[in-house]
Amino acid sequence: MSGSAGAPEVIGEFERIRRFFAPLAGPGGLGLLDDAALVRCPAGQRLVMTADAMVAGVHFRAEDPPELIAKKLLRVNLSDLAAMGARPLYYLLTTALSVALGAEWVESFARGLGEDQRFYGVHLLGGDSVSTTGPATLSLTAIGEVAAGAEIRRSGARPGDDVWVSGTIGDAYLGLRVLRDGAFAGLGPAFADALVTRYQRPEPRTRLGPRLSGIAHAMIDVSDGLLADLGHICETSGCAATVALPEIPFSPAALAILAEEWDNPVSLMTGGDDYELLFCAPPSARGIIAEVAASLALQVARIGQVEAGAGVRLVDAAGREVAIETTGYRHF
Amino acid sequence: MSGSAGAPEVIGEFERIRRFFAPLAGPGGLGLLDDAALVRCPAGQRLVMTADAMVAGVHFRAEDPPELIAKKLLRVNLSDLAAMGARPLYYLLTTALSVALGAEWVESFARGLGEDQRFYGVHLLGGDSVSTTGPATLSLTAIGEVAAGAEIRRSGARPGDDVWVSGTIGDAYLGLRVLRDGAFAGLGPAFADALVTRYQRPEPRTRLGPRLSGIAHAMIDVSDGLLADLGHICETSGCAATVALPEIPFSPAALAILAEEWDNPVSLMTGGDDYELLFCAPPSARGIIAEVAASLALQVARIGQVEAGAGVRLVDAAGREVAIETTGYRHF
Numbered sequence: 001m002s003g004s005a006g007a008p009e010v011i012g013e014f015e016r017i018r019r020f021f022a023p024l025a026g027p028g029g030l031g032l033l034d035d036a037a038l039v040r041c042p043a044g045q046r047l048v049m050t051a052d053a054m055v056a057g058v059h060f061r062a063e064d065p066p067e068l069i070a071k072k073l074l075r076v077n078l079s080d081l082a083a084m085g086a087r088p089l090y091y092l093l094t095t096a097l098s099v100a101l102g103a104e105w106v107e108s109f110a111r112g113l114g115e116d117q118r119f120y121g122v123h124l125l126g127g128d129s130v131s132t133t134g135p136a137t138l139s140l141t142a143i144g145e146v147a148a149g150a151e152i153r154r155s156g157a158r159p160g161d162d163v164w165v166s167g168t169i170g171d172a173y174l175g176l177r178v179l180r181d182g183a184f185a186g187l188g189p190a191f192a193d194a195l196v197t198r199y200q201r202p203e204p205r206t207r208l209g210p211r212l213s214g215i216a217h218a219m220i221d222v223s224d225g226l227l228a229d230l231g232h233i234c235e236t237s238g239c240a241a242t243v244a245l246p247e248i249p250f251s252p253a254a255l256a257i258l259a260e261e262w263d264n265p266v267s268l269m270t271g272g273d274d275y276e277l278l279f280c281a282p283p284s285a286r287g288i289i290a291e292v293a294a295s296l297a298l299q300v301a302r303i304g305q306v307e308a309g310a311g312v313r314l315v316d317a318a319g320r321e322v323a324i325e326t327t328g329y330r331h332f
Numbered sequence: 333m334s335g336s337a338g339a340p341e342v343i344g345e346f347e348r349i350r351r352f353f354a355p356l357a358g359p360g361g362l363g364l365l366d367d368a369a370l371v372r373c374p375a376g377q378r379l380v381m382t383a384d385a386m387v388a389g390v391h392f393r394a395e396d397p398p399e400l401i402a403k404k405l406l407r408v409n410l411s412d413l414a415a416m417g418a419r420p421l422y423y424l425l426t427t428a429l430s431v432a433l434g435a436e437w438v439e440s441f442a443r444g445l446g447e448d449q450r451f452y453g454v455h456l457l458g459g460d461s462v463s464t465t466g467p468a469t470l471s472l473t474a475i476g477e478v479a480a481g482a483e484i485r486r487s488g489a490r491p492g493d494d495v496w497v498s499g500t501i502g503d504a505y506l507g508l509r510v511l512r513d514g515a516f517a518g519l520g521p522a523f524a525d526a527l528v529t530r531y532q533r534p535e536p537r538t539r540l541g542p543r544l545s546g547i548a549h550a551m552i553d554v555s556d557g558l559l560a561d562l563g564h565i566c567e568t569s570g571c572a573a574t575v576a577l578p579e580i581p582f583s584p585a586a587l588a589i590l591a592e593e594w595d596n597p598v599s600l601m602t603g604g605d606d607y608e609l610l611f612c613a614p615p616s617a618r619g620i621i622a623e624v625a626a627s628l629a630l631q632v633a634r635i636g637q638v639e640a641g642a643g644v645r646l647v648d649a650a651g652r653e654v655a656i657e658t659t660g661y662r663h664f
Contacts, residue, residue, distance in 0.1 A: 038378045046371060051425070090381075133466070137428050141381075154365060
């Protein structure tokens with residue numbers, strides 16, 4: 001069925017799967033020709049499973065390029081696997097799309113997935129492709145593996161641990177403000193582009209996560225916001241944490257915005273969508289953590305301390321507490 | 333946060349998970365307190381994975397009772413596992429819900445899941461709970477197990493095989509017509525209720541499926557429509573099939589409608605949503621299939637034959653071909 005001129009090409013459900021998604025299937029996916037996929041269980045390993053959903057208008061903008069939407073959907077899930085110390089293997093995908101999004105959109109979406117599959121070494125196992133009258137709604141279940149006992153939970157932080165974070169914080173939040181609000185008009189295009197890229201194309205730390213097995217006591221990925229996610233670790237570990245504002249790693253673009261006082265650092269620590277790894281480890285591990293990070297050419301920063309008690313405190317260079325109004329994004 | 337009088341109670345995202353979904357988590361779900369779930373791989377087994385999505389207004393009516401929506405979502409996925417001969421173990425769930433659906437709705441939805449978890453012996457592993465401005469959109473990934481080599485694919489049908497189907501066909505389609513169109517007003521409430529129940533509360537054949545390992549050459553569950561799903565088996569197996577209309581099992585309620593000529597049998601075979609098992613097996617297996625069915629107190633009917641060639645033919649009592657306009661539901 002070809003669309004008329006100007007209208008998107010409409011393709012059937014089975015054709016859609018055969019043409020765009022079946023080529024993404026790995027061996028266990030059975031060519032997406034069966035009711036379900038078959039997965040061999042690696043000896044001595046545990047499978048690690050996570051699922052995240054994204055909705056147009058909430059998690060991405062409907063007009064974003066489909067290949068970037070696909071990559072973000074996959075990457076936010078791979079970030080959850082990395083936060084457990086797991087290596088990614090497979091994923092299942094369900095898409096609820098408007099009929100108005102024709103073949104070209106789906107093709108771009110699948111192309112984005114294909115590129116990321118090759119980059120991260122994962123394969124599609126199966127899923128569902130349905131129609132909706134509402135915003136595009138995507139759900140992805142990612143499956144990884146970790147040696148039995150090598151998983152890194154949120155609940156293992158102990159008083160005395162250092163708090164670490166990979167990469168830089170706040171760029172995705174600032175990138176969204178550039179995209180959505182046209183904010184920071186005086187910033188210059190190179191910095192603005194760098195921030196937008198960080199929002200649209202997160203880089204899950206899939207290589208760092210598994211390397212921290214046996215080193216980190218607790219780990220989480222920064223999705224809700226640095227302070228909120230550290231709060232999740234503290235809550236499940238039954239402890240408190242103090243974060244030193246001067247130690248938070250900001251990118252050159254973020255530093256330029258802070259220097260102009262166009263935004264404040266606390267917003268960058270509560271904006272979320274960073275998909276960096278936030279972890280707690282004993283001081284004795286400082287050397288090995290620096291080595292691991294250097295071997296991956298990845299920046300890690302020691303930003304605070306785990307303490308007895310409850311809750312997360314932010315302090316300035318003089319040790320004075322900085323007020324936090326909200327710690328992160330909530331859906332309801 | 334309590335809602336004002338008359339408005340639904342709005343509860344936070346984390347509170348929503350803690351109150352309603354965490355109690356559904358099995359051991360591997362880690363209390364839904366981590367980034368991902370941990371699954372032990374059973375020795376000698378394969379894990380079987382499938383995902384289906386449902387959208388309000390497409391797969392269910394927005395006004396349907398939340399507990400029935402939850403059960404249908406879980407059951408259609410368990411049906412896919414059964415069609416591979418797998419036993420169900422776990423599931424992950426993502427929900428995209430309007431803020432207008434308050435705590436009461438979510439509580440009912442979770443109660444429905446809880447009831448079905450106990451009935452089918454499955455546990456929640458994880459997922460995501462996000463907001464949407466559109467129709468409620470639900471996605472569920474189900475995970476089961478099957479002994480290595482015991483899986484039943486769609487691709488194993490051979491000429492000479494019998495075609496079998498469990499239960500009765502067309503009730504869910506007729507039930508939807510009762511619900512949505514107020515059809516069959518003269519039918520009587522007991523029959524009407526029975527049909528609506530079949531639409532709202534499918535019964536996946538989770539006990540029959542695994543029992544057919546080593547017996548059935550090919551299997552699928554009837555979701556798109558009997559004829560369409562038999563077409564899927566024929567396509568992947570590289571063969572044809574002929575179905576005898578007089579052998580199709582109809583319920584007393586469906587027979588009453590057909591007797592009044594309020595609908596025609598072909599519509600019942602293309603309406604879908606039956607979630608019965610459709611399978612192909614050699615004539616030598618007739619005895620054991622009858623025994624298995626009897627031991628489960630489940631009806632199975634031998635409705636046709638697999639042949640060389642391609643496509644699905646429907647014939648009447650005299651062997652004359654019956655015209656089929658469309659074989660089943662498609663989303664696009």
